[in-house]
Amino acid sequence: MSLFRIHAPILDDIRSDGLMPTLIAKTDEVVTRLTAGLNVEEIRSVLRGDPPKRPNPRVKPHADGFWMHMRPTYFHEKVMTLYPTFRLGWLSVYFLVFETITGLVLMLWYTPSPLTAFEDMQNIMSNVPLGLMMRDLHRLGAEFMVMVVLLHMLRTFITGSYKKPRQFTWFTGGVLLLLTLFLSFSGYLLPWDQLSLWAVTIGASMAEATPVIGREVNLLVRGGPDFGANGLLRFYLLHVFALPLIAFIFLGVHYYKVIIHGHSLPPKEEEIGVDTARKVPMEKRSYFLPDVLTKEIYWVVIWTALLILMVTVGNWHAPLEPHADSQVTPLHTTAPWYFLWLQGMLKLGDKVFWGVVAPGILVNFVFVLPYLEVGPSRRYIHRRVGLSVCAISIIVFSWLTYMGTPYHAVSSSPDQEVVAALVPQTHPGPVRTASYDELVPGEYSSDKWNSAPTDNLREIMETFDHEINKYGNELPGAVGIMNIVDWQVGLKKVTLSVVWNNGEDTFTQNVYVHEDSKHGH
Amino acid sequence: MTWRTVVGTLATFVTTIVVAFWLINEPARMKEAEDGFAGRSMEAGAAIYENNCTRCHGPAGGGLVGLAPAINNPALFDGSRLAEVGWAGSLHDFVYSTISGGRPLASSGTTWPQRMPTWSTEYGGPLRHDQVRDVTAFVLNWGRAYEEGITALQNPETATTSMEPIDAVGIDINTPELPPGNPDDGEALTVSLGCTACHIQTEVGPAWLAENHPDGTGIGTRSGERIDAADYTGAATTAEQYLRESIVRTNDYVVEGYEPGIMVATYGETLTAQNLSDIISYLITLK
Incomplete structure (x- = not known):
């Protein structure tokens, strides 16, 4: 029978101290082990915001616990x-x-x-x-x-x-x-x-x-x-x-x-x-x-x-x-915003120098900066040169970032630019995000944008007119035409044309808009 | 420390509420997103259709005489076409697999002269599988017009909605006897069939118009003269017959200076007697 006799010390504790005191003491012990040193009472005191006792028991987890050991005891x-x-x-x-x-x-x-x-x-x-x-x-x-x-x-x-x-x-x-x-x-x-x-x-x-x-x-x-x-x-x-x-x-x-x-x-x-x-x-x-x-x-x-x-x-x-x-290159492709400065530098000239050598030097300079700049003072007043260089760098990088965007020195045909402003290839744009019901079938002209029947149409045609006017010299006498037809049930075909030079030149692009497509959502 | 506790607790509370509401609305949002992607798929499919399919199936799916059947077609959507070809699968699979693999054989009950090419990259075509799915979604969306009875968006070209093959005129230059032709319809056909590409704009084939030809005469005049020429090898006896022969039996006689085998040789199988008569009646007017 002795084979089956088990010894559970907690039973002895319960027998000598009673059930509740034993459970409380055991709970306290488990909590102290889990927190690597803080008992229930100390945790409550931490939560209450009491000042620590001397010596501070709250530093024990920093010595004994894995996670807390990684963190400093005090700042x-x-x-x-x-x-x-x-x-x-x-x-x-x-x-x-x-x-x-x-x-x-x-x-x-x-x-x-x-x-x-x-x-x-x-x-x-x-x-x-x-x-x-x-x-x-x-x-x-x-x-x-x-x-x-x-x-x-x-x-x-x-x-x-x-x-x-x-x-x-x-x-x-x-x-x-x-x-x-x-x-x-x-x-x-x-x-x-x-x-x-x-x-x-x-x-x-x-x-x-x-x-x-x-x-x-x-x-x-x-x-x-x-x-x-x-x-x-x-x-x-x-x-x-x-x-x-x-x-x-x-x-x-x-x-x-x-x-x-x-x-x-x-x-x-x-x-x-x-x-x-x-x-x-x-x-x-x-x-x-x-x-x-x-x-x-x-x-x-x-x-x-x-x-x-x-x-x-x-x-x-x-x-x-x-x-x-x-097979389909969007009209404007840009790097992620934090690399736009690189794209901007590439527009300055030689691909090898501005794309590889210059950024390489820059990155390496950042790495070795503390070994080059060994002035002992950290006070702002003593670091006028360093802080000025920093400020100038921020301005230069902002400017390079701007240069990396399509707004700077990207040549493409203005007619395509105008249409791309309405139906861009890399985001939805005003035509696709317009309310489906407001895209009333019919033909609309940018110079008479105000007479379009719905709010969305007026906004689109006003944008069309505005975009065309931006390129007044390159697109003489240009007018934008938007033609909307019901193509299928729930699907409309939108034809955007830019006509200039007395109708001699045209650029046309079709897009299709579905009632459920929820672009921009 | 107290205000941090208050703000932090409040932030946790607010975030939990927001996420809970978001979660409650999640099934509805997911449905909307799914419909949205289905809609975008049709938009993309419409553009792919415009670039790749209109040349044979017509811009609005009405089909083109002698080239390919209408797919904006009630028979496709009411199940009768599927029953006709003995298709046991779904309509979606029928359309998807037809676009993917093309039609290497003429399908049941038809004798369309041209075989549909394969479109999916899986079969050596140019379209990715998601693009094939987009076109499928677009094609199937024509069905809504029939389902919902919206006649304005059903195929207006009733003449070509048939899946039946055309009654081709054949390559005999005497039979069947041609019905009276309409020159205007004939002119339209020369454009839609692409004849003008070689016979007006370039030097691939003899120019039809008098002003473009070195002799200064139009095809209508020349066809009457050719049958009497010494090197003529054909069997025609009239100008009209000469034109008919030139269209349906392209290599019986080739004008000097041009290569045989260049002109499409299948017009006897793709044109009806009426089409042929219309074209001839138009060409004969080009003096």
Whole structure:
């Protein structure tokens, strides 16, 4: 019988102390183990906002727990305010995690093949509960992540936080910035629509400009002379595997360096050339539990709410254009916004110099900046040159970005431009987004836009008239004609013509509009 | 810290409510999105149809005499055509597979002279499968006009809505006897059949119009002269018969300076007696 006799100490406890006290003591023990050192009473005291006891029991999880061990026990109170960090580093991590979670959901519904990728997108948007929201959040998060990481770098430069001893932290941050850009860029191709194919084609064409091995680099990136099944698979694997893996590794290194050196204090808090971030006096300490954690949770909640509200109430949606078609080049193709400056530089001249050499020098300059600029003072007053260069760079980059857009130095025929303003190839435009019922069959002329029978028609024809007038010299005596006919039940054929030179020259394009198509939604 | 707790809690609360409402509305939203993509598919299909299909099936699906049947056609949508060919699958599959693989054989009960080419890349054609699906969606949408009884959008060209083959005139230059021709219809046919491409604008075939021909005479005059020429190898005895022979038996006599085998040789199988008569009556007027 002794084989079946079990010894449960809790039964002894219950026998000696009673049921409730034993359960309470056990619960306390479990909680203390889960939190790596905080018992129930201490957690309640944290939540109440009580000052810590001496010695502070709230530092124990930092010593014993895996997650908390990665976080510092306390911050300097001067870095707890919005300035000087603006929480941009924390937000960068937040977006990396946010993108990973939403990305994993999307991965369930996506196959990286030109045969199915676009249909998968439509399926995610029309057949997966919360699929549209996940896709919108993922795309919006990506845009914010690029912005936040860029701003984080800018802030680090402005406060001089890249200076000794944080040179290598800056370097790993530079790597993370590049990884962020390429993570976003590699995701651009995956929907396999016209927008993605051509934006990425523009980007990848720069690889072709690499001296000597341009052809090989191009083949390596695209998996062939043009983007196809191989290129899509490569970008997918980069996007979901290689780049995130490297990003998480560098995030680890970057964050380790941040903790090792401490958060740099606002420049005026320190003696020149002295770094006191690690020596925080007792009275200036702001403990992780609860102050830092509360603020971090607060920002996570605020940003998550903001993103969700933008894609629901704010009606922000990730674009999905027609299926990718390598035979049909849209009139204006642009790189993603964060690479527009590169596209702008390419318009300056030689493809090899402006597309590869100049950006290469620039990126490398950013990496080695802290090793070149070794002035000891972080104070703004002592860094007039550096800050001026920074300000000028921002202006130059903004101008280059503008130059990268189709508004600058892109020559195409004005007649096509006019029609493309009404029925663009890379977004819906005014004709497709007009109310179906207001597209009354008939023929309308741009010079008599005001006599069109419905509001939408008047708006379209006024835009038509406005666009034509922009090219008054190139299109003498031009008039725009829009002809709408019922083509099928629920489908209208819209013919847009520009007629100029007394009717000698015409340009005509047909589009079809379906009553259910919901463009721009 | 207190105000942060309040704002954070409030934000969580609001977000939860918004997501809950979004979730409740999700089935309706998904349905709308699905209809939206179906609509965009028809829009894309209409453009593909315009670029690839109109030359044989007509701009509004009315078919073209001697080339291809009407597909904007009640017989396609009421099931009678499917029954006729013995198709056991759905109408969508019938249209989709026809576009994808073309018609390597004349389908049941018809003798259309030309075979429909393959369109899907799977069969060596130019269209991706999603494009074939778009065209299918567009073609099937013609059915709504018959379903909903909207006559204005039904095929107006009743003459070509038939899936039946035409009663071709054949290649004998004497029989059947041709009915009286209408020169205006004949002129229209020379344009729609593409005759003018070679006989007016270029030097591929002899020019019909007097002002374009080195002799300064039109085809109507020349056809009367040719039958008496020394090198004439055909069997015609009148100008009209000469024209008929030239159209349906293209290689019996080829004018000097031109290559045999260039002109399409199947007009005997694609034109009706009336079509042929109309064309001849038009050509004879070009003196």
